[in-house]
Amino acid sequence: MRLTVAQALVRFLANQYSERDGVEQRLVPGCFGIFGHGNVAGIAQALLETDALRYHLARNEQGMVHAAVGYAKTRNRLQAMACTASIGPGSTNMVTGAALATINRIPVLLLPSDFFATRVASPVLQELEDPRGFDVSVNDAFRPVSRFFDRITRPEQLPSALLGAMRVLTDPAETGAVTISLPQDVQAEAFDWPDELFDRRVWHVARPVPEPAALARAVEVLRGARRPLLVAGGGVVYSEAGQALLRFAEATGIPVADTHAGKGALAWDHPNSVGGVGATGTPVANALARDADVILGVGTRYSDFTTASRSAFQNPDVRFVNLNVTAFDAAKQSATMLVADARAGLDALTDELHNPATRAAESSDSRVGWSGDMGRWNAVVDRAYHLGHGPLPAQTEVIGALNEVLAPSDVIVQAAGSMPGDLQMLWRASDPKAYHVEYGYSCMGYEIAGALGVKMADPDREVFAVVGDGSYLMMAQEIVTAVSEGIKLNIVIVQNHGFASIGALSESVGSQRFGTAYRFRDPDTGRLDGERLPIDLAANAASLGAEVIRVGTIAEFRDALATSRASTRTTAIHIETDPLAPVPDSDSWWDVPVAQVSALDSTQQARKSYEQHKTTQRTYLNP
Incomplete structure (x- = not known):
């Protein structure tokens, strides 16, 4: 069968299935992508020719990998979405997502575009020129963050690369980001493929038993x-x-x-x-x-x-x-x-x-x-849920309202800032899929994109992305994707005018929350400690197509959650919180080094505390 490399790849993916416990499903049910030079004449053209692999237009390359991770995690790693991007920055934008997938042991298939394999037009736009060798590309950055990497410089290499990629995607011990780098000229090159390449294949996901x-x-x-x-x-x-x-x-x-x-x-x-x-x-x-x-x-x-x-x-x-x-x-x-x-x-x-x-x-x-x-601890959690903090509510009260209003099967999605720590300590989960917190890479910007993938993987659940203002500003573009696809998300924007988590961490290491708040530069001090910036994230969410509800109290927040949950449209709820509100103590520690010498008393005291905690670290060498 004579097809281009891209056409053959798409046809192959459409015929791959995973199986566990007798249940078969499409291994790669769809493809996220953003097209540009490098893949517009290759993967884009191949997807245009067939509906066998559904295409989803993303708005940010990193975001689409996060969505693919959310999808695969929700599907218990039995399905993996593909992601295609154009040459250069489009492709390298996926590196962060690849790292997140591999660190969390979640399968995703990445198809970055690459230089001309023939080198006939080199250096092409956005091609890295490395004087150490002409075979070096920016896509080599994927190697350390992928569980499998291959570059297809000749059509004959595609079958072995695809089979190797599917093996890793379906291996629970080895899975993570799988990257097949595709030179743009090779994508469009035709080849006579054996018909067997496109046969239906079932990849059996084993349950290894103990020796x-x-x-x-x-x-x-x-x-x-x-x-x-x-x-x-x-x-x-x-x-x-x-x-x-x-x-x-x-x-x-x-x-x-x-x-x-x-x-x-x-x-x-x-x-x-x-x-x-x-x-x-x-x-x-x-x-x-x-x-x-x-x-x-x-x-x-x-x-x-x-x-x-x-x-x-x-x-x-x-x-x-x-x-x-x-x-x-x-x-x-x-x-x-x-x-x-x-x-x-x-x-x-x-x-x-x-x-x-x-x-x-x-x-x-x-x-x-x-x-x-446990009874005493649950009483502490109840108090944190209903703290009555003012004039701005505490973040723990936002968590409490979510936990009490959401149905047991509703999904909360979070990844970065102070929220993951508060959630692990305070969240009461009754369903293994209701708590979706990415804390392997703790990547700011994962929340909305990840929630999109979760909802695509399990449309019957209500999905709530809870995102701080810092993470929201990192990546909110997939609101547009959700709106365009008619996929309903619930988004909670927690506004605390900066990085609450890093502010608290900064204070704990004696750095006095330096550089962690969103402020104007003060002309007198020369530092970013002036008045708060007039940032309106609710207006931004509305501009991206979301319905928006602004609330100021926890009572209003509870009503807004019910309204959002009942809606059929992507809805964002905006609430301002106090980043200095109290949180219960975990009676534990996290190793964040403190400056060994400092003229600041706050840092000196933090260093003394740090050295005391360091004495509790163990090597765990007992046989």
Whole structure:
């Protein structure tokens, strides 16, 4: 069959399927894109010829990768959207999105355009000229942030590249950004392809089971535990292991803490649930973590927030058992490794530990007072939800109103600023898909674009993107995409006139919130500490096509949420909050270095506190 490289690529993608547990679905159901020189005559032309791969016009290349991540995460990594961009800045705009996808272990397929493979017109517009070699392109920046990268300089290379790309997209242990760099002349080049390239292919997503000897070692450690704690990560959600986790928790009695990616895997009000763990976790989970003698990590990569920069687990004899589909993550913290699918692994562990004579946590010291601690913590959360702060409301009150007004199946999307920390600590999740916080890369600007992908992946859910003014100004363009596609989003714009999160962090390290507020430059001081800037984000959202509701109080905010939820149109709610309002303490720490020498007393005091906390960090080298 004679087709161009781009036509062959599109036809191939339209015939790829994933399968897990007997359920098949399109692996690549659609393509986001922005066309320019480099792909307008290649991928654009190929998409024009067929409706087999639906095209979605994005407004920002980074944003469309974020939307693809939101889509794939919602689909439990069983589907991945493609993203195509023009040569040069269009393509390199996707690098940040690629990093986000790979860090979070989420599959996306990136198709950046590239230089002329023949070099007949070099240097073309926007081509990097590297004197070290003519085969270097700006697209080489994708290599370190992609799980798979290939450049197609001849048509014959396409089949092997496509098969390699599909393997990585469907491998839960290896997935992330997959990049196939496409020189613009090669995209338009015709070739006689074997018909077999376009046959229907099904990529089976495995559920690796635990190796018996590894299972026995893990069970031995767990049976010897007196104060165990389970940390549920994103792998529990992606493997659809919620019921397996519930069965394990109820069979063993082990308390369950969660990470951002794992929140909702066990409902917040289950007796075994103790909330988030780590730098922004709950005091109850962190107290259990400090004393735990065995940590069972399921589907977590142990980020610095989860381990409170390696200060969370203070028992001198603490041991780790890590159940993870990825050996790289299973080996962390000198753990007893159990390399397996989260659901298969939890089922196997439950079967081994189900005998009452060997239940790991029934006599656990950690269980004493645990229920009472959670009751006291829930009272703290209730107070934070209804703080009555004024004259501007507190951010915790915004979270409380959202948590109480939204239906259990509604999705909250967030990524950056102070909101993720407050959400992990305070949010009460009953559904594993209702809490969508990107905190692997914590990329400002993810919220609205990510919410677009979530809604596309699960149209029956109401999706709420909660975005601070700093993140909104980074990227709000996909409001236009949502409006043009008729995809309804609920957007909450939290206005605090700057970077509230970094302001608080700046203050904690003695830097006095320097450079973290949106202000005019004061002619007297020469610094950006004058009057507030007259920025109207509500007007901006309206200009992009959203319905807008301005509110000033929490009562008005609650009414606006109900109005927005009932609407059929993308709606933005604008509310101003006080960035200095109080937030409950997690009783934990995050390692952010403080200047070792300074003339400022605030920095000197912060350094003393920092050095005290540094003494709590552990290497976790226990065998």
